[in-house]
Amino acid sequence: MEIFVQQLINGLTLGSIYGLIAIGYTMVFGIIGMVNFAHGDVFMVSAFIALIFFVILTTWLGISSALVALLIVLVLAMALTSLWGWTVERIAYRPLRGSFRLAPLISAIGVSIFLSNFVQVVQGARNKPTPPMVGEVIVLFQGESGYNVAISYKQIIIMVFTAVLLSIFWYLVQKTSLGRAQRACEQDRKMASLLGINVDRTISLTFVIGAALAAVAGTMYLLYYGVVSFSDGFVPGVKAFTAAVLGGIGSLPGAVLGGLIIGLIETFWSAYFSIEYKDVAAFSILAIVLIFMPSGILGRPEVEKV
Amino acid sequence: MNAPSITTTSSDVSATRGRIDWAAALKDSAKAALVMFGLSIPLLAYRTDQSGADLLLDPRWDLVAILCPIIFALRLAIHAFTATRAYRKAVPSPRQATEVVHAEPSAFQKVSRFGIPFFLGVALAFPFIVYVVQGGLNESRYWIDLGILILTYVMLGWGLNIVVGLAGLLDLGYVAFYAVGAYSYALLSTTFGWSFWICLPLAGILAAFWGIILGFPVLRLRGDYLAIVTLAFGEIIRLVLINWVELTNGGAGIASIPRATFFGIPFNSDEDGFAALFGLEYSPMHRIVFLYYLILILALLTNFVTMRLRRLPVGRAWEALREDEIACRSLGINTRNTKLTAFSIGAMFGGFAGSFFAVRQGFISPESFNFLESAIILAIVVMGGMGSQIGVAIAAIVLVGGPEILRNLTFLQAVFGEGFDPNEYRLLLFGAGMVAMMVWRPRGLISERQPSVILKERKAISGSLVKEGHG
Numbered sequence: 001m002e003i004f005v006q007q008l009i010n011g012l013t014l015g016s017i018y019g020l021i022a023i024g025y026t027m028v029f030g031i032i033g034m035v036n037f038a039h040g041d042v043f044m045v046s047a048f049i050a051l052i053f054f055v056i057l058t059t060w061l062g063i064s065s066a067l068v069a070l071l072i073v074l075v076l077a078m079a080l081t082s083l084w085g086w087t088v089e090r091i092a093y094r095p096l097r098g099s100f101r102l103a104p105l106i107s108a109i110g111v112s113i114f115l116s117n118f119v120q121v122v123q124g125a126r127n128k129p130t131p132p133m134v135g136e137v138i139v140l141f142q143g144e145s146g147y148n149v150a151i152s153y154k155q156i157i158i159m160v161f162t163a164v165l166l167s168i169f170w171y172l173v174q175k176t177s178l179g180r181a182q183r184a185c186e187q188d189r190k191m192a193s194l195l196g197i198n199v200d201r202t203i204s205l206t207f208v209i210g211a212a213l214a215a216v217a218g219t220m221y222l223l224y225y226g227v228v229s230f231s232d233g234f235v236p237g238v239k240a241f242t243a244a245v246l247g248g249i250g251s252l253p254g255a256v257l258g259g260l261i262i263g264l265i266e267t268f269w270s271a272y273f274s275i276e277y278k279d280v281a282a283f284s285i286l287a288i289v290l291i292f293m294p295s296g297i298l299g300r301p302e303v304e305k306v
Numbered sequence: 307m308n309a310p311s312i313t314t315t316s317s318d319v320s321a322t323r324g325r326i327d328w329a330a331a332l333k334d335s336a337k338a339a340l341v342m343f344g345l346s347i348p349l350l351a352y353r354t355d356q357s358g359a360d361l362l363l364d365p366r367w368d369l370v371a372i373l374c375p376i377i378f379a380l381r382l383a384i385h386a387f388t389a390t391r392a393y394r395k396a397v398p399s400p401r402q403a404t405e406v407v408h409a410e411p412s413a414f415q416k417v418s419r420f421g422i423p424f425f426l427g428v429a430l431a432f433p434f435i436v437y438v439v440q441g442g443l444n445e446s447r448y449w450i451d452l453g454i455l456i457l458t459y460v461m462l463g464w465g466l467n468i469v470v471g472l473a474g475l476l477d478l479g480y481v482a483f484y485a486v487g488a489y490s491y492a493l494l495s496t497t498f499g500w501s502f503w504i505c506l507p508l509a510g511i512l513a514a515f516w517g518i519i520l521g522f523p524v525l526r527l528r529g530d531y532l533a534i535v536t537l538a539f540g541e542i543i544r545l546v547l548i549n550w551v552e553l554t555n556g557g558a559g560i561a562s563i564p565r566a567t568f569f570g571i572p573f574n575s576d577e578d579g580f581a582a583l584f585g586l587e588y589s590p591m592h593r594i595v596f597l598y599y600l601i602l603i604l605a606l607l608t609n610f611v612t613m614r615l616r617r618l619p620v621g622r623a624w625e626a627l628r629e630d631e632i633a634c635r636s637l638g639i640n641t642r643n644t645k646l647t648a649f650s651i652g653a654m655f656g657g658f659a660g661s662f663f664a665v666r667q668g669f670i671s672p673e674s675f676n677f678l679e680s681a682i683i684l685a686i687v688v689m690g691g692m693g694s695q696i697g698v699a700i701a702a703i704v705l706v707g708g709p710e711i712l713r714n715l716t717f718l719q720a721v722f723g724e725g726f727d728p729n730e731y732r733l734l735l736f737g738a739g740m741v742a743m744m745v746w747r748p749r750g751l752i753s754e755r756q757p758s759v760i761l762k763e764r765k766a767i768s769g770s771l772v773k774e775g776h777g
Contacts, residue, residue, distance in 0.1 A: 034530065035530045035534060045349065049349060051354065052354060052363065053348060055363055056352070056363065080344065080345075083341065083345060084345060087345060092741045092744075095745045099748045100749075104744075105529075105533060106684070106688055107741050107744040107745070109478075110685075110737045110738070110739070110740025110744065111737065111741055113678070113733055114737030114738050114741065115737075117733040117734040117736075118734055120730075121731065122350050122353065123349065123353060124355070126356060129356070238538070277545070279545055280542055280546065283539075283542045283545070284542060286534065286538045287523065287535050287538045287539065287542075290527060290535050291523045291526070291527065294531060
């Protein structure tokens with residue numbers, strides 16, 4: 001029972017991170033129908049940006065309050081990662097609009113290889129650890145066998161930040177003109193452009209928002225694990241994509257739901273079955289979901305047009 | 307760094323005037339440099355170095371200061387280039403009006419008429435050429451090894467070309483079959499002591515079998531989803547190879563895999579060895595040269611089978627499937643069997659290549675079969691122009707041989723300092739090249755393709771008329 005509750009907490013934390021990344025996948029797929037394979041690496045880049053700013057803030061500027069440092073890092077990481085997202089879209093995807101269908105995917109694979117190796121070249125291949133930022137834990141209740149169920153401040157911060165940013169983002173998509181333009185482009189790009197929506201700009205903004213949320217995920221990932229390496233984009237990226245598909249690709253609540261489910265499955269699988277095969281589990285879920293329920297939990301079934 | 311496109315209005319204006327709109331070009335270039343500046347904070351400007359438990363930051367603003375002007379100049383150069391090109395296009399050339407569309411043999415036909423015998427001749431004579439040039443067998447080892455490496459990728463490229471280029475099924479997990487082939491040979495030979503010549507066909511059959519197993523679930527998927535699922539399968543196989551320690555020895559890999567024999571005659575210095583039987587002086591290079599010809603024959607076999615299959619109904623069904631799956635199904639082609647044959651035959655050649663890899667290396671570990679390897683093989687197929695056999699071979703030479711040349715350019719070290727290792731930049735350039743290829747020539751180096759079957763008259767199909775990748 002204690003283990004169950006503990007894993008539930010851990011799973012929800014991990015799931016929030018996956019959910020944040022998954023939104024980037026689901027929005028891009030919704031609007032231009034491509035799998036942005038490089039999104040996982042954008043997430044990794046954001047974790048590195050956050051890492052460097054953390055070091056600058058804590059050691060050079062001597063900011064001792066972890067929460068203040070975190071807020072500043074978050075804003076900076078979001079801004080700079082958005083720029084990465086924008087640039088990637090501008091260089092690698094926009095010229096391919098109207099090209100054959102697999103061209104953007106292949107281009108995205110190229111971007112993914114480029115980004116991870118770029119970070120390897122400029123930052124080195126080693127794992128980069130950060131000094132523990134928020135260490136305290138709250139013991140929720142004590143089990144009979146002396147097993148304490150605890151929630152750390154880190155986990156609270158991650159869940160709160162995720163919830164807050166998701167609501168801001170939800171407001172953006174549902175209530176603002178930008179969100180309206182985005183949903184219009186999602187439904188019919190040509191019609192939207194006829195009605196005076198700047199489609200290119202809307203698509204660019206979609207990438208920017210996706211990258212910004214990936215930056216939140218990257219900062220939270222760094223906070224949670226305290227270590228990042230250049231190859232850390234691929235597996236979380238695939239898991240987040242799994243989450244997006246599981247929740248129903250194109251659906252925003254679906255992405256968050258899928259992220260939470262994938263996070264929970266991963267932690268419970270690691271706790272009760274085998275930790276070695278946890279990635280196998282994630283990849284298997286991906287294959288099973290794509291094959292047997294490609295429209296996901298909250299997605300609309302795809303209509304085949306001839 | 308930035309895409310070669312400017313806003314249409316400015317290019318139209320410059321086309322009519324025949325010169326560049328400098329103000330707009332400068333403004334845009336400055337913007338590009340500014341973006342570059344933003345991107346380099348903080349990733350490029352500060353390098354993290356670990357000392358003890360702490361991370362230290364090593365500022366490198368000089369690098370940023372060099373890069374931003376470079377981007378500015380590049381962007382400006384692109385503007386100048388597009389403007390002059392737009393100007394030239396606006397003035398019609400007198401040749402254009404009289405040009406007959408299909409009168410001249412296309413670039414592809416020219417390449418195939420003289421290029422194929424030339425390439426084949428060079429490939430066959432390669433060890434001899436290297437022997438003469440380097441002046442000895444042992445001295446030519448490096449070059450023959452490189453030849454073997456390139457030919458392995460040519461073979462893998464041709465194998466994947468069946469799946470991606472002909473059937474239009476984007477497979478991101480091709481390396482799984484390579485792994486199955488390699489592990490089949492390694493396990494069969496180390497546990498049962500079977501010879502390479504028995505294991506080679508078995509490895510191919512096993513890989514084909516896996517091709518069918520993994521092909522079955524993905525029959526209904528198309529496009530991106532198919533690609534992602536095959537990627538997942540490739541990763542699952544790699545992770546199982548790492549974690550199933552009892553069978554595969556896990557991440558440590560399988561070592562001391564038996565070497566290849568000359569149809570039963572070992573390459574050693576014994577009485578009944580290859581050298582003694584043929585009256586030659588013993589040299590370890592005999593085995594290497596033999597391996598070179600072995601992979602050459604395997605690769606040519608792949609090519610030969612593919613070319614023949616293309617003329618068979620199944621090959622034509624593959625190409626039909628690539629063009630339009632729904633039309634294909636309505637015309638009564640069994641798409642299930644068509645896809646499965648493509649997967650299994652492609653996988654079979656991957657398996658052959660894998661068992662060759664194992665016999666050549668003598669050691670295999672799961673790390674040789676990661677996603678990057680799949681991406682490299684896919685890049686070879688894409689860059690070669692999907693479906694073009696000669697294009698795949700050229701792409702393999704460029705993508706695999708190119709980095710080796712980069713490694714040997716010692717003058718680069720004189721330019722960039724002693725610590726410069728061009729090999730570090732191999733994958734960086736590789737990823738950028740993949741993007742550039744898609745932007746610049748999405749249909750590959752050789753984008754025109756010959757129809758496999760001709761009705762009455764031979765016509766070249768322009769790449770732009772074909773929409774592959776809908777499978």
